[in-house]
Amino acid sequence: MQLSIIIVSYKVKEKLCANLQALFSSVNISDFEVLVVDNNSQDGSIEAVRKNFPQVKLITNSENLGFAKANNQAIKIAQGDFILLLNPDMQVFPETISLAVLNAQEKPSAIVSSIKLVNEKGVNIPHVRRFPRLFDQLMVVLKVPHFLPNVLNSYLHKNFDYQKAAVVDSVRGAFFLINCAAWQKISGQEKPFLDERYFIWFEEVDFCRQVREKGGEVWYFPNASCLDYVGASFSQVGLKMKQRYVYDSMLKYFDKWHPHWERRIIFLAWKLVSMPLLLIKK
Numbered sequence: 001m002q003l004s005i006i007i008v009s010y011k012v013k014e015k016l017c018a019n020l021q022a023l024f025s026s027v028n029i030s031d032f033e034v035l036v037v038d039n040n041s042q043d044g045s046i047e048a049v050r051k052n053f054p055q056v057k058l059i060t061n062s063e064n065l066g067f068a069k070a071n072n073q074a075i076k077i078a079q080g081d082f083i084l085l086l087n088p089d090m091q092v093f094p095e096t097i098s099l100a101v102l103n104a105q106e107k108p109s110a111i112v113s114s115i116k117l118v119n120e121k122g123v124n125i126p127h128v129r130r131f132p133r134l135f136d137q138l139m140v141v142l143k144v145p146h147f148l149p150n151v152l153n154s155y156l157h158k159n160f161d162y163q164k165a166a167v168v169d170s171v172r173g174a175f176f177l178i179n180c181a182a183w184q185k186i187s188g189q190e191k192p193f194l195d196e197r198y199f200i201w202f203e204e205v206d207f208c209r210q211v212r213e214k215g216g217e218v219w220y221f222p223n224a225s226c227l228d229y230v231g232a233s234f235s236q237v238g239l240k241m242k243q244r245y246v247y248d249s250m251l252k253y254f255d256k257w258h259p260h261w262e263r264r265i266i267f268l269a270w271k272l273v274s275m276p277l278l279l280i281k282k
Helices: 013-026 045-052 065-075 098-105 134-141 179-186 204-214 237-256 262-275
Strands: 003-009 031-040 057-060 082-086 090-092 110-118 166-168 175-177 217-228
Touching: 003 065, 003 098, 003 110, 013 031, 013 045, 013 090, 031 045, 031 065, 045 057, 057 065, 082 098, 090 204, 098 110, 098 166, 098 175, 110 179, 110 204, 134 237, 134 262, 175 179, 179 204, 204 217, 204 237, 237 262
Parallel strands: 003 031, 003 082, 031 057, 110 217
Antiparallel strands: 082 175, 090 217, 110 175, 166 217
């Protein structure tokens, strides 16, 4: 099979169904499969998929397992030479999938590749970032960008040209195409599993970092695009819980990829800013 499209969904029934409708209406690849993992949405998503999209391979969880673990459930049984991790709040255009796969086929060094993401007005959504460093993540934790927004220009790759194809550090997991054979060649691993230590946040950055460390490349291509509603699932999570997820994943990323003393600084910074958050209700 050429392509496996994996969608992990949580409480976004309408967006998920629109996503699936667009996929089955426009994908002109003859040999593909769609796998949906529902993270205990309890909003009618499971019933809607079963009724309207019986061709979908549906995995239902009795609890929210997070992004990495849920994707790995589907990756384990996926049969495609390429695996596309696609957020539920996305909508492909007629040529999106075929162009994305063609890009990956023509650039075998691209273990991971992504495309242009646009909002409902067709405006580009910046999603190429450099790997996290102590300075920029410390700025994030301490909320410095709220009054000095340019402090994150390097990390957010503000000068990146979204009109040109390029090797990049990392791309968002919203549209995350993996070349399985190329991954196996550099890693020795048959399946491109995400690191399950991350519940949500940093898991796609971590995978891109693994690709770079093993000698592979992550590519951005501008010739295909996809509509991105940006965080429809995550927007339903309360501020306190969002902060907890980001905090937990950031510390785990630094624990894995950075010196211990850097991780310690991030930890202390989070402790400093967490005091007011204790007063915020979930």
